[in-house]
Amino acid sequence: MLPVLTEHELFERLRKRAQSFEKARDAVKKIKEMVLSSGDDALIRLTSELDGVTLNKNTMRFPAKGIEESEKSISPSLKKAMDLAFERIFDFHERIKPQNKLFFDNYGNLMGKIYKPVESVGVYIPGGSAAYPSSVLMNIVPALVAGVKKIVAVTPPKAEPPHPAVLYALKLCNVTELYTVGGAQAIFALAYGTETIPRVDKIVGPGNVYVAEAKREVSGVVGIDGFAGPSEVVVIADSSANPRWVAADLLAQAEHDENATSILLSCDESLIEEVRIALQSFLATLESGKTASSSLSKWGGAIKVKDVYEAIEISNRIAPEHLELMVKNPRTYIGYIKNAGAVFLGPFSAEALGDYILGPSHVLPTSGTSRFSSGLSAENFMKATSLISATPAGFFALSPCAGEIAKAEGLPAHYLSLKIRNGREFAGCEPRH
Ligand SMILES: NC(=O)c1ccc[n+]([C@@H]2O[C@H](COP(=O)([O-])OP(=O)(O)OC[C@H]3O[C@@H](n4cnc5c(N)ncnc54)[C@H](O)[C@@H]3O)[C@@H](O)[C@H]2O)c1
Ligand SMILES: N[C@H](CO)Cc1c[nH]c[nH+]1
Ligand SMILES: [Zn+2]
CATH class of the missing domain: 3.40.50.1980 (Nitrogenase molybdenum iron protein domain)
Structure with a gap:
């Protein structure tokens, strides 16, 4: 069952979880x-x-x-x-989908x-x-x-x-x-x-x-x-949240894998307790109860926090795959969220709706990798080629400055490639406008 932990204990768990993955x-x-x-x-x-x-x-x-x-x-x-x-x-x-971008400079x-x-x-x-x-x-x-x-x-x-x-x-x-x-x-x-x-x-x-x-x-x-490894969810809930909805959402990720992790951050101690009670009753009825119960007790946890801002700060350090904000006026916190594969705002943004039908891909970064990577989209299947088509005016205006940098880098063939088009040595960087 979902243990109540201190912040230190939660991060210890996450560290051990990551270590256990390394064994694979x-x-x-x-x-x-x-x-x-x-x-x-x-x-x-x-x-x-x-x-x-x-x-x-x-x-x-x-x-x-x-x-x-x-x-x-x-x-x-x-x-x-x-x-x-x-x-x-x-x-x-x-x-x-990313669009081609082309422009003319001056x-x-x-x-x-x-x-x-x-x-x-x-x-x-x-x-x-x-x-x-x-x-x-x-x-x-x-x-x-x-x-x-x-x-x-x-x-x-x-x-x-x-x-x-x-x-x-x-x-x-x-x-x-x-x-x-x-x-x-x-x-x-x-x-x-x-x-x-x-x-x-x-x-x-x-x-x-x-x-x-x-x-x-x-x-x-x-x-x-x-x-995109074993699933993860962080739920930030305040007293406005329905504890049974919170419990169901924690279970929806916990049932994926014994290595999944479901974390609850709340400033309301009684909500935490009600969520734990709801979890217990749901677990007894779910076919996936064994897997979910194992991942909740091994890698999950609930933490009592001061306020939503502290919860977001902890979540930013976890950098979870999914983050649910089951709090009053959730949109006011968007600017504070730094790391999360996908954010679900408000009581009806169930993570399971996103798993199946809303539109954004459910293939999302896990294990803290939302610090530097994003969920799957068309962009992942594309590569961008830079396109450059310089005019004579552009060449003659900018090549003296490029030549300066080539000299500083000690790359004479680069300098030559520019000078040969200019017809003579450059006098130094003086871009013509
Ligand atoms: N992050 C995401 O976007 C996302 C989305 C969907 C599912 N998931 C995750 O996908 C995972 C699905 O896991 P699964 O296990 O059901 O299916 P899986 O297809 O990922 O893995 C099954 C395979 O693992 C291999 N395997 C099992 N035990 C092994 C061992 N001891 N040594 C070496 N190989 C072994 C077997 O070859 C087996 O075919 C879950 O962790 C779920 O949370 C993540
Ligand atoms: N929640 C999973 C991503 O962590 C995706 C998924 C597929 N089916 C159900 N859920
Ligand atoms: Zn899922």
């Missing part, structure tokens, strides 16, 4: 060596050991027909929900940035415990908006075929290349390529600690979106 690194490095040296054979061996499923080179790729026909195996109501989610996510990412030089999609992307669809059709949409729709042409998906195998809703989500995204390989081994296969799984330019997608560590390991060999 050794296992992940061994998996990397195996995949690099034995390709498909390593994938088959690891899948048998870690997922208990026997694969062979012919069964590793899931038949495209299964994706094509997935619609038949889901209810009309689920189909409607997923169609709506697809539309809303597409619309959100279309609206915030010499008539044309400059700016033009965006192009990366060519191929590998998407990790988590699936050890739960099935994640929502993650298919949250990963792939921004890539479609960016214009990525080749998208390959991987997901852990089970005794039975992938969940029909996962397959339908792939169908909605027009992705037909799915490999039933999961965990760190799938990430290394996508980064280096095997006989069956193609190498891609960028790997995205959330997963457990093994998946997240493997992505960290291949970063630089391929592009990655960021560190």
Whole structure:
């Protein structure tokens, strides 16, 4: 159950949680060596050991027909929900997609940035415990908006075929290349390529600690979106909050993984107690109660704070994946929030609504990485090229100053490249306007 902690105790917990993730690194490095040296054979061996499923080179790729026909195996109501989610996510990412920016300076030089999609992307669809059709949409729709042409998906195998809703989500995204390989081994296969799984330019997608560590390991060999590991939520609640709603939201993240963390910060001691009571009663009724209870007691915590400002200051230091502000006038605090993957304001902004249907991707930075990275969007699937088209006027005005800097850097060929166009030595930096 959710323990009441001091601030010091909470940060100790978070430190130990991060340390426990580091332990996965050794296992992940061994998996990397195996995949690099034995390709498909390593994938088959690891899948048998870690997922208990026997694969062979012919069964590793899931038949495209299964994706094509997935619609038949889901209810009309689920189909409607997923169609709506697809539309809303597409619309959100279309609206915030980076736009080419070009301008002329006062010499008539044309400059700016033009965006192009990366060519191929590998998407990790988590699936050890739960099935994640929502993650298919949250990963792939921004890539479609960016214009990525080749998208390959991987997901852990089970005794039975992938969940029909996962397959339908792939169908909605027009992705037909799915490999039933999961965990760190799938990430290394996508980064280096095997006989069956193609190498891609960028790997995205959330997963457990093994998946997240493997992505960290291949970063630089391929592009990655960021560190989207076990789920996290910080809820800041004041006396206006409904304790049962707060409890449900803490559980909604705790149920993802024993390594998830759910944290409550409140200035109201009695609210903390009511939330703990509500948690207890919900836990007894949830199928995921065992996982949630384990993550709450191991990595979660409630802290009594002085006021909302102190709570935000603590949350900024945690830099959580999700931050919920269940307080009066939540919008007045937006300017104080420095680090969070996504912020949910007010009692009806349930994090679970964001997980499925609002629009922003639920693939968000975890483990404090929201200090320097952001949630997945079309931008992650694009790269910008700077565009420069200088005019003669621009060249003759600015080259003497560039030449000065080239001399200071001791790079004579740079100086030459400028001087040769000028026809003579420069007299020094005097930009002409
Ligand atoms: N941050 C986000 O945006 C976000 C979004 C959705 C889900 N999630 C997270 O995704 C995760 C899903 O986890 P999951 O486990 O259900 O599925 P998963 O697909 O991430 O991982 C399952 C795989 O882990 C590997 N594995 C399991 N135990 C291992 C071991 N001891 N050594 C090496 N490899 C091992 C297996 O190969 C298995 O196929 C959860 O942590 C959830 O919180 C995060
Ligand atoms: N809350 C998860 C991100 O941490 C995303 C998710 C998918 N399905 C349900 N929730
Ligand atoms: Zn969730």
